[in-house]
Amino acid sequence: MSTPALDALLSAVPGLRLLTGPADLEYYGRDWTRRWTPAPLAIAQPSSVDEVQAIVRWARAWTVALVPSGGRTGLSGGAVAANGELVISLERMNRVLDFDPVDRTLSVQAGMPLEAVHDAARDHGLAWPVDFAARGSATIGGAIATNAGGIRVIRYGNTRDWIAGLTVVDGRGEVMHLNRGLVKNSSGYDLRHLFIGAEGTLGVVVEAILRLTEPPPPTRVMLLALPDFSAVLKAFTVLRAGLRLEAFEFFTGVALAHVLEHGAQPPFAGHHPCYAVVEFADVAESGEAAALTAFEQGLVDGWVLDGVIAGSDAQAAQLWRLREGITESLAGHVPYKNDVSVRISALPAFLADAETLIGHAYPQFEVVWFGHIGDGNLHINVIKPEGMAQAEFVQDCERVTRLLADVLERHGGSISAEHGIGLVKKPWLAGTRSDAEIEAMRGIKVALDPDGIMNPGKLLP
Numbered sequence: 001m002s003t004p005a006l007d008a009l010l011s012a013v014p015g016l017r018l019l020t021g022p023a024d025l026e027y028y029g030r031d032w033t034r035r036w037t038p039a040p041l042a043i044a045q046p047s048s049v050d051e052v053q054a055i056v057r058w059a060r061a062w063t064v065a066l067v068p069s070g071g072r073t074g075l076s077g078g079a080v081a082a083n084g085e086l087v088i089s090l091e092r093m094n095r096v097l098d099f100d101p102v103d104r105t106l107s108v109q110a111g112m113p114l115e116a117v118h119d120a121a122r123d124h125g126l127a128w129p130v131d132f133a134a135r136g137s138a139t140i141g142g143a144i145a146t147n148a149g150g151i152r153v154i155r156y157g158n159t160r161d162w163i164a165g166l167t168v169v170d171g172r173g174e175v176m177h178l179n180r181g182l183v184k185n186s187s188g189y190d191l192r193h194l195f196i197g198a199e200g201t202l203g204v205v206v207e208a209i210l211r212l213t214e215p216p217p218p219t220r221v222m223l224l225a226l227p228d229f230s231a232v233l234k235a236f237t238v239l240r241a242g243l244r245l246e247a248f249e250f251f252t253g254v255a256l257a258h259v260l261e262h263g264a265q266p267p268f269a270g271h272h273p274c275y276a277v278v279e280f281a282d283v284a285e286s287g288e289a290a291a292l293t294a295f296e297q298g299l300v301d302g303w304v305l306d307g308v309i310a311g312s313d314a315q316a317a318q319l320w321r322l323r324e325g326i327t328e329s330l331a332g333h334v335p336y337k338n339d340v341s342v343r344i345s346a347l348p349a350f351l352a353d354a355e356t357l358i359g360h361a362y363p364q365f366e367v368v369w370f371g372h373i374g375d376g377n378l379h380i381n382v383i384k385p386e387g388m389a390q391a392e393f394v395q396d397c398e399r400v401t402r403l404l405a406d407v408l409e410r411h412g413g414s415i416s417a418e419h420g421i422g423l424v425k426k427p428w429l430a431g432t433r434s435d436a437e438i439e440a441m442r443g444i445k446v447a448l449d450p451d452g453i454m455n456p457g458k459l460l461p
């Protein structure tokens with residue numbers, strides 16, 4: 001396909017790889033939400049910061065909307081291109097640029113997959129500790145765009161905590177090197193943090209300086225069967241007090257049933273209401289001894305029903321699969337997803353209210369609860385009944401999200417813990433952010449993207 005705008009792009013950026021075939025438009029125009037019909041103008045695959053800058057300058061001149069694109073594993077529609085946008089896929093910008101052993105930083109291009117980042121850090125005897133199930137496809141740029149959290153937040157924090165510097169091309173077409181790897185920098189507004197979690201609405205993140213850390217200690221993985229949500233919270237409190245936790249993840253028996261249907265091995269006999277996957281440090285078997293003591297106490301007190309500790313790496317991977325396989329096992333049902341958070345101290349009261357609301361609101365739907373309960377983050381997936389039209393289902397679920405947003409507001413929580421706002425959560429942003437905050441966000445958007453070309457329609461209502 002050739003249009004005057006695309007012809008101008010190709011003469012502004014000679015040699016730019018541009019895809020316009022229908023299969024490419026479909027593939028690069030959507031993320032994992034599957035709710036919108038992809039309809040981008042074309043897909044640009046730049047290979048350098050200069051090319052990205054030239055694309056943004058072209059987009060300003062021709063008033064073409066841009067959608068920055070990583071692995072498109074997002075669940076909030078942040079990378080959807082359904083309105084004739086140019087998708088900037090960072091797929092070809094996927095290399096390590098530098099490793100600095102003194103600073104303990106790894107500089108990478110933004111299109112690098114998360115797993116490749118982990119491998120590169122490991123090759124230098126260090127670790128980049130942000131981790132989540134989509135690690136094979138998700139890119140570092142996408143993780144930065146949503147301030148991704150994942151399964152190790154209780155120990156290491158979110159993406160934001162591990163970014164020492166960013167290179168961005170903002171919506172004005174300016175290249176900015178933000179923070180430049182400094183540990184201390186008290187020189188005014190930290191623009192780096194504006195771009196983390198901005199979902200591509202301020203510009204394109206093209207390179208990142210990642211802060212690395214010591215590799216984790218040897219760990220063990222344990223699966224617990226638990227009678228209810230309050231037992232999950234009890235187990236978390238007891239285990240956190242006695243062990244160095246690396247992860248504490250929970251899911252219900254309903255979630256487990258889906259993963260087992262997808263071929264995972266049952267962990268032990270019997271069906272239980274809730275489960276927790278617990279990974280803990282085990283130096284000189286002291287972790288294992290403490291875990292067993294807590295487990296036995298739980299059996300006596302009644303907050304644990306059953307449990308198993310993996311005896312090998314392969315068994316540990318099997319236990320993790322029960323938790324990490326949930327999203328994939330539900331994908332065929334095109335579930336409606338909530339990704340909410342409250343402070344850890346507010347979890348018991350919030351969970352009680354949310355359980356009552358969801359129980360009343362969805363008597364006819366199957367609801368799958370799971371998530372990173374140790375950091376206050378719950379995923380609530382609602383399964384579309386077979387035969388129900390997608391639009392009707394979404395409408396019904398959105399009615400409940402309105403009520404859930406009210407519950408969250410009462411408990412001081414967030415409508416998006418780690419998936420971003422994108423298109424999906426936009427109507428409820430105002431329950432999490434005040435009017436004054438949203439007005440300030442709009443001002444920042446205008447300052448960095450004066451023509452509104454950067455991922456328009458996403459994030460801001």
Ligand code: 2HG
Nearest residue numbers: 133324327337371379381
């Ligand atoms: C996870 O924790 C991801 O596995 C996906 O954040 C959550 O599918 C979901 O709702």
Ligand code: ZN
Nearest residue numbers: 150371379418
């Ligand atoms: Zn998650």
